[in-house]
Amino acid sequence: MFGKKNEKLTALLPLRMRNQLDGFFEAVQVLMEIRDPRVLASLAPSGLRGLVLQRGKQGVPTKTPAHHSAHFDWTYPADNPEMRALYTRAKTGQWNSDTTLAWDTSVDPFDPATPLLPDGFLDFDALEGHGIKLDAKERQRLIHSVASWMLSQFLHGEQGALFAAAQVTEAVQFFDGKLYGATQVMDEGRHVEVFHRYLDTKLEKLYQVNDNLFVIIDALMADSRWDMKFLGMQIMVEGLALGAFGTLYKQTKEPLLKNLLKYVIQDEARHVHYGVLALKQHMKQLGGSELREREDWSFEVALLMRNRFLAYEVYEEWFEGILPRDKWREFVTHTPGMHQFRQTMFSRLVPNLREIGLITPRILPRYEKVGLLQYMGGLAADRLDGDGLLAELDRAA
């Protein structure tokens, strides 16, 4: 409604100004869609920093204050056998990125025998419908850009995950969880390393952090409540990552990237599992309004991830001045690769939210309304390990 009205008004303006307004309206719209005032209050400052001030793109390191408490326990209790078991599994699951991956693989992003993404990932016909015709070489280059953009966002997400995992390790009250958490910090460090190395030395391209991803990372870094950090990082961002990695793993024919993702997915499966273990009990203890806030928060963040992960950075590089920003949004939203990416992401995310107890009858209609209910039947992370996940992805490929 808001969007339609502004579309009519702005259609009269020059393209550059129209694009700017589109960006601002979109930012306002994201915040206006949030119903719960407490969720709005906790996301609005991050929204301001990410969408309006674009702190992630100011060209200097970003300082994000944190307000959580570190939870010490001098008695070292064995307090959670499942987390202890996960810790043991995580220790043996460590891998050395230098020796495990064949970095001497020569990666040619334009070799048709080993495409980064299949041609069908983007709907070039739809792009032609918007008046943009690309030749074969340009199509390959655009695919290379989109793959680099996705991997860049994974990398930025992993940086968030690295710091959040460290915060969560400090804040969590399970001692066995802290030991496990240490392995996750190491995992995330390794993921930052391998994604950056792949982008820097193989694709030779790195995109800026997407504004909406920045908002999510900023919100959960700054939130003082440990369970919100868990929910945000272990369930939402890791869920997003699993979906994205899964999509890419299934589709890429580039052997180094495929192998890299295979190892990363096995780590990530542990991370989501840990989130489910920690939050399942916790959510049961929470009372009415606190639980409602978390239900709403995760729904809003899920929507933010579904609707706003739109590769505007690729648009700015390729089509700014040629295609209106809202048309790009339409194109990306409906293009097959991104559609599949959302499918995989929510088929992981929704079962986990259900398992934790955050999809209650109260919030169910909202999930149904946005078409997310179809994913309710899947297995949650505590029933699915890395191998199971990969087997499922391989079957689907």
Add this chain to the structure above:
Amino acid sequence: MVVEHLPRAWSEALRQLERDVTSVGRRALGHRPSPLVKRAQPQQPPARAAIRGREDARELVVARVVRETTDAFTLVLRAPDDAPFAFLAGQFYTLLTPVDGEVVPRNYSASNAPGSAELHLTIKAKTGGRVSPLLARLAPGERVSVLGPFGAFTVAPRAAAAAATSVRRLVLVLVAGGSGITPLASIAAATLASDPLAEIALVVANRRHEDIILAGPLAALASAHPERCTLVHVLEEPPAAWTGEVGRLDRHTAARALAALSLAAHPDAAFFVCGPDAMRDEVLAALAARGVAERAIRIERFAIGPRPQVTTSLAAFASPGARPLAIRVKDRTHRTMVLPGATVLEAGLAAGAAMPFSCGVGGCGACRVKVTSGEVDVEEPNCLSDAERAAGYVLACVGRPCGPCSVEVP
């Protein structure tokens, strides 16, 4: 600026506010940030094949060549995308120069402060040298291959950070002989620029006035920071009317020069010494005589120069403790003797074996050789991987034969 006089937390908040306003303002005017992150050190695919085991070599563009003295010059290099250079002041780069179909590595210290889009490598040309005359003739726009940065002759970041946050100031006494000034010029410039409390004294020894390398930049540095930077020149053959220190920089001259410096008596003073071996030893003796603790002294190990002079094969053959060493390079085997304490690389190069090497301190792996018989003791820590160790590789630059042995250059 007012901002600089505010408490740190306030000034940081103000700077953030300034960036926020700029960000919104620029966007309102139709400028958006670049969608891409400028990558600091993009790697260049070509020029690798020739350089064994060096995937990390990259190409830089010569911006200009500045003549410093009759035999020294500064190569001013830029990255192809003008990205800033990230090294620690005091570190060196290895220039890889093709000479007669062979890639010859040479180490040169950066002489400017890090963080700018220019890398200054100041080089003293050797008469009859293979590489430096070629470098002196480089024209703007030509490309060179480099590895690095390498080296630990740096102000420890921890010490710098501690100095910045505590009452202890960073106090550096830098002593340079001849071309040893290059890493120290970088350290001085970087420290004065980054730490507003740091104090520096520079003692620069040369034979004649016209031999002083980087004389202009050093003078500019001293006059830009008159309270925090003391510059003392010591000349062996001073011109008429010279009022500075006179003499060869031996322990007596060094003692005189240090005694005249109030900073040298500061309890927190750290001493950085770089220059020819003989001068370095003399300065160390002077420092020891002043009771300066060893941990306060840093020396640059020009462990491997272009021509190691530690071992001559002749001297080795005559020495009683010497060990026989055979080095196989391609189809040729060089046989020589190694003095106790000398490295495989030193002995090999002295015997004329074409052995690859770069950092000279066990950090880059360029000089790795396979031991085919005998035993070689390798200094730890070094960069060999477990797999390389298991396969019998050692690093020639920090490896010393324990008895008779044979090695093979891979």
